[in-house]
Amino acid sequence: MIRLHHCPQTRSMRSLWLLHELGVDFELQVYPFDKTLREEPYRSLNPTGRVPTLEIDGVVLTESGAIAQYLCESFPEAGLGRSLRDADYAQWLNWVHFAETISQHCAALTQQHVALYEDWMRSPTIMQLEARRLAKTLATVEQGLADRYLLSAFSAADIGAGQAVYMAQHFVPLDPFPKVSAWFARLQARPAFQRALPGDLSAMGGNLVSGAGLRGGAAPGCASPGIFLNRRSWDR
Ligand SMILES: N[C@@H](CCC(=O)N[C@@H](CS)C(=O)NCC(=O)O)C(=O)O
Numbered sequence: 483m484i485r486l487h488h489c490p491q492t493r494s495m496r497s498l499w500l501l502h503e504l505g506v507d508f509e510l511q512v513y514p515f516d517k518t519l520r521e522e523p524y525r526s527l528n529p530t531g532r533v534p535t536l537e538i539d540g541v542v543l544t545e546s547g548a549i550a551q552y553l554c555e556s557f558p559e560a561g562l563g564r565s566l567r568d569a570d571y572a573q574w575l576n577w578v579h580f581a582e583t584i585s586q587h588c589a590a591l592t593q594q595h596v597a598l599y600e601d602w603m604r605s606p607t608i609m610q611l612e613a614r615r616l617a618k619t620l621a622t623v624e625q626g627l628a629d630r631y632l633l634s635a636f637s638a639a640d641i642g643a644g645q646a647v648y649m650a651q652h653f654v655p656l657d658p659f660p661k662v663s664a665w666f667a668r669l670q671a672r673p674a675f676q677r678a679l680p681g682d683l684s685a686m687g688g689n690l691v692s693g694a695g696l697r698g699g700a701a702p703g704c705a706s707p708g709i710f711l712n713r714r715s716w717d718r
Contacts, residue, residue, distance in 0.1 A: 494534030
């Protein structure tokens with residue numbers, strides 16, 4: 483049994499996109515991006531109260547990079563992972579985890595732009611610094627893009643980094659990075675990417691087991707300044 487615990491517009495989109503690319507059966511439990519994640523029964527699965535969480539045959543994983551590795555190793559026939567025997571294994575692994583280097587800046591910027599809801603709480607210095615550091619990570623992707631994908635063919639590395647760029651585009655323009663822009667357009671055209679976007683929950687696929695308090699379609703997420711968090715719901 484595979485069950486993904488997911489909030490739209492967050493890092494769990496990586497895992498959802500990958501599950502769709504793998505074409506496996508899974509259940510999808512969708513939450514609002516608020517303190518529901520800190521409550522039981524979710525807290526027992528993921529004590530830090532974050533998404534994603536993946537349950538797979540009695541195993542629980544709570545890091546998107548680890549989830550990517552575990553799923554790719556569980557379904558090697560899909561060809562989205564690499565193993566130690568492959569010449570590009572180190573590159574693959576590095577890109578799968580580089581996604582988190584991109585995402586941490588997106589998370590910091592989301593905190594500044596969205597979660598800190600009073601002007602006095604925000605720091606223009608941190609906003610500028612984080613945006614510059616985020617742009618540097620995009621420059622790294624620009625430099626690393628071999629051709630159409632990060633490796634010689636589409637893989638979970640593109641999913642991890644691609645989802646991070648999906649978040650990053652809210653904060654930095656992609657225009658200065660032509661290879662990133664073309665690659666990201668290619669990724670966005672994939673049906674599995676589109677099924678992982680927020681919107682009609684029925685289009686998300688998987689076997690949707692529960693909205694767990696979700697009200698009215700996609701929940702607000704952690705990198706969508708256009709969609710406001712129920713900010714006070716995080717106060718504690
Ligand atoms: N390193 C973790 C980070 C997970 C994470 O921080 N997820 C965010 C959503 S993008 C979250 O759940 N945040 C809730 C919070 O910070 O309280 C991963 O890659 O899965």
